[in-house]
Amino acid sequence: MGLGLAALLLMLGASGCRRSPAPPSPEYEQATKRWSSLYAQKLDDAYLDPATGEIEALLQRVPADSVDSVAAQDLLRRIEEGRTRMMSAAAEQQRAVESAQTLPTTDPSQTGIPQQQALPPEEDAGVDAGMAGPQVGSLASELVSGYRGCFQRAMPLQVEGRGVREGWKLSERPSCQLEFPSHADTMVLIEDGRVLALLPTSAMQTVQRYEDGGVVPPDAGL
Structure with missing residues (x-):
């Protein structure tokens, strides 16, 4: 009986020597x-x-x-x-x-394609001044869930040397027009998940082409 008690005490003593983790x-x-x-x-x-x-x-x-x-x-x-x-x-x-600042002039080949990709000086100055809304370099994902839902997908745009690019525009809702006045009549061009350029719609025109690729003159239907 005494031997068993000694063994039990020895085991308890050994377990008591285990090192506890630091606090x-x-x-x-x-x-x-x-x-x-x-x-x-x-x-x-x-x-x-x-x-x-x-x-x-x-x-x-x-x-x-x-x-x-x-x-x-x-x-x-x-x-x-x-x-x-x-x-x-x-x-x-x-x-x-840097790419948006050096975009080339393009020959439009379909409806809604911009003729000039670079921002006019007055538009560019407004962007640099930190105006509200998406700017060059902004994440395209923010157009989906951000800006109070005031931007919506528009027609795709053909950019010379770059191909077809996604386009967004400001909603016609009065609240959106009031909150983002600098983006009224402006197309937001997307490339690689970011805003590539802000294009005034005044710089865009409808251009039609013949099946062989030739441009239809503006007065051809007259």
């Missing part, structure tokens, strides 16, 4: 609170915010034996992946802006 990390708690607040304010732009560097520094100080270690490494990975994605999107947007 929750205050660095991780502080980092997650700051990240949640920053992302709530800036959404995906938070990945490129300078404050993110301080959050990453806190996460890197979480002890390896902490119960928060795995979660800290996961958040570090997500922040790095988000930063890479946003930097790539910014570079793509810059290329789209």
